[in-house]
Amino acid sequence: MNIQLPFIPHAPSSSISARPPWDAIIIGAGAAGLFCAGVAGQRGLRVLVLDHSKTIGEKIRISGGGHCNFTNRHTTAQHFLSLNPHFAKGPLARYNAADFIALVKRYQIPFHEKHRGQLFCDGPAQTIIHMLLQECAQGSVTLRHPVTVQNVSHSNTLWQVHTDAGTEATHALILATGGLPVPAMGASDFALKIAQQFDIPVVAPRPALVPLSVTTQSLESFTELSGLSVPVTIEAGLKDQRYGHGHFEEDLLITHKGLSGPAILQASSYWQEGETLRLAWLKPEQWHALMEDEAYRLKTVEGLLALALPQRLAAALCEQAQLQERRWAEVGKKERARLTDLIARWSVKPAGTLGWKKAEVMLGGVDTHALDGRTMMARAQPGLHFIGECVDVTGHLGGYNFQWAWSSAYACAQMLTAGGAR
Numbered sequence: 001m002n003i004q005l006p007f008i009p010h011a012p013s014s015s016i017s018a019r020p021p022w023d024a025i026i027i028g029a030g031a032a033g034l035f036c037a038g039v040a041g042q043r044g045l046r047v048l049v050l051d052h053s054k055t056i057g058e059k060i061r062i063s064g065g066g067h068c069n070f071t072n073r074h075t076t077a078q079h080f081l082s083l084n085p086h087f088a089k090g091p092l093a094r095y096n097a098a099d100f101i102a103l104v105k106r107y108q109i110p111f112h113e114k115h116r117g118q119l120f121c122d123g124p125a126q127t128i129i130h131m132l133l134q135e136c137a138q139g140s141v142t143l144r145h146p147v148t149v150q151n152v153s154h155s156n157t158l159w160q161v162h163t164d165a166g167t168e169a170t171h172a173l174i175l176a177t178g179g180l181p182v183p184a185m186g187a188s189d190f191a192l193k194i195a196q197q198f199d200i201p202v203v204a205p206r207p208a209l210v211p212l213s214v215t216t217q218s219l220e221s222f223t224e225l226s227g228l229s230v231p232v233t234i235e236a237g238l239k240d241q242r243y244g245h246g247h248f249e250e251d252l253l254i255t256h257k258g259l260s261g262p263a264i265l266q267a268s269s270y271w272q273e274g275e276t277l278r279l280a281w282l283k284p285e286q287w288h289a290l291m292e293d294e295a296y297r298l299k300t301v302e303g304l305l306a307l308a309l310p311q312r313l314a315a316a317l318c319e320q321a322q323l324q325e326r327r328w329a330e331v332g333k334k335e336r337a338r339l340t341d342l343i344a345r346w347s348v349k350p351a352g353t354l355g356w357k358k359a360e361v362m363l364g365g366v367d368t369h370a371l372d373g374r375t376m377m378a379r380a381q382p383g384l385h386f387i388g389e390c391v392d393v394t395g396h397l398g399g400y401n402f403q404w405a406w407s408s409a410y411a412c413a414q415m416l417t418a419g420g421a422r
């Protein structure tokens with residue numbers, strides 16, 4: 001299923017377009033750009049969408065393991081990292097998870113809830129792309145790709161977009177070019193460069209929701225555990241740091257390169273270079289119940305731990321605590337305290353992240369202090385808007401990043417006007 005909007009042949013290059021200006025030009029035909037275009041088009045605006053990729057919506061297509069975790073039922077502003085933590089509240093209130101679910105239902109796209117409010121398509125993620133394109137078609141949106149946008153200029157209240165297919169003028173210019181993850185899929189820092197060109201501050205970008213690399217030295221006896229997935233409680237970041245402190249109960253995956261799985265991806269967004277991560281393999285009540293049960297006195301320490309943890313992990317923890325071959329009843333107070341420390345406050349110092357190739361999102365982006373949350377417009381540059389991942393609003397794992405794309409796009413689309421009237 002691949003509906004494309006009417007193909008508009010490239011016009012010959014010219015310095016200034018003779019055609020009437022568009023009400024809105026959106027650069028980036030991903031989640032935010034396509035959704036914004038559909039909403040604005042259906043409000044009667046003349047909208048042009050430009051993308052440099054041959055195939056659009058690629059991140060939607062690969063998202064959620066191919067099934068697109070398109071929103072989370074429990075979305076609140078607390079599920080986002082931003083230097084301006086209240087910024088997301090307005091857009092999320094105006095268009096929330098229930099609104100997007102209603103749209104998905106209208107298109108009769110079957111979906112299911114997987115884990116803590118995460119909603120996935122039953123079928124391929126392509127159905128969401130198809131829905132967004134249908135919405136654009138209903139709004140008579142013009143979509144052109146692949147088109148290279150060379151630069152952008154501004155004069156007499158109009159924005160000029162210079163491309164390899166000519167120049168187009170518009171009353172409103174919307175940057176929806178996403179973040180830096182997965183460069184092989186056409187990710188670019190275009191929105192950040194445009195922000196800088198027009199003196200709009202940018203929060204330094206960093207890979208987030210990304211696996212962490214760990215040296216074999218700091219993993220000690222854990223290098224043998226590659227492939228193991230265990231539920232943990234994990235903490236990262238500090239309250240007085242840039243994005244504060246995160247605390248998650250999720251699965252951790254030990255890999256041959258280091259640590260991954262939802263627990264690590266979540267923690268990576270809060271983790272700062274050089275910081276030690278803290279995690280608990282068992283909840284305090286679980287560990288105390290095991291320690292205090294008389295029935296287990298004669299078990300080896302490894303055997304005791306293996307009642308609640310995978311055998312290989314139990315053996316590795318025993319080795320770290322130097323309690324191999326020891327019966328629980330023979331383990332003294334100091335050794336028990338050492339083991340409790342390993343189980344409840346295991347720490348590891350990651351060497352770094354696996355970078356943009358493996359990150360799911362970008363932390364940082366256009367500084368929201370410079371944007372109006374009702375319109376996503378730059379306060380100092382009337383008519384210039386930023387939506388989606390290029391903005392310094394980054395969601396936790398679990399459908400929040402798409403919800404931000406929909407919510408920020410909707411806020412922008414609702415406030416655009418024909419002819420740029422303000």
Ligand SMILES: Cc1cc2nc3c(=O)[nH]c(=O)nc-3n(C[C@H](O)[C@H](O)[C@H](O)COP(=O)(O)OP(=O)(O)OC[C@H]3O[C@@H](n4cnc5c(N)ncnc54)[C@H](O)[C@@H]3O)c2cc1C
Nearest residue numbers: 028030031032052063064069177178190388389399401402
């Ligand atoms: C592997 C993976 C899985 C993910 N899974 C999920 C998930 O299940 N749930 C979730 O909520 N989030 C998920 N995400 C994050 C989600 O995909 C993004 O947050 C979301 O796509 C951002 O939407 P956007 O419209 O801002 O950017 P994008 O969807 O990335 O769209 C940006 C568009 O801009 C175009 N573009 C870029 N530069 C230029 C340029 N210079 N000129 C013209 N066009 C340009 C690109 O080609 C692209 O089409 C995942 C991300 C990855 C990498």
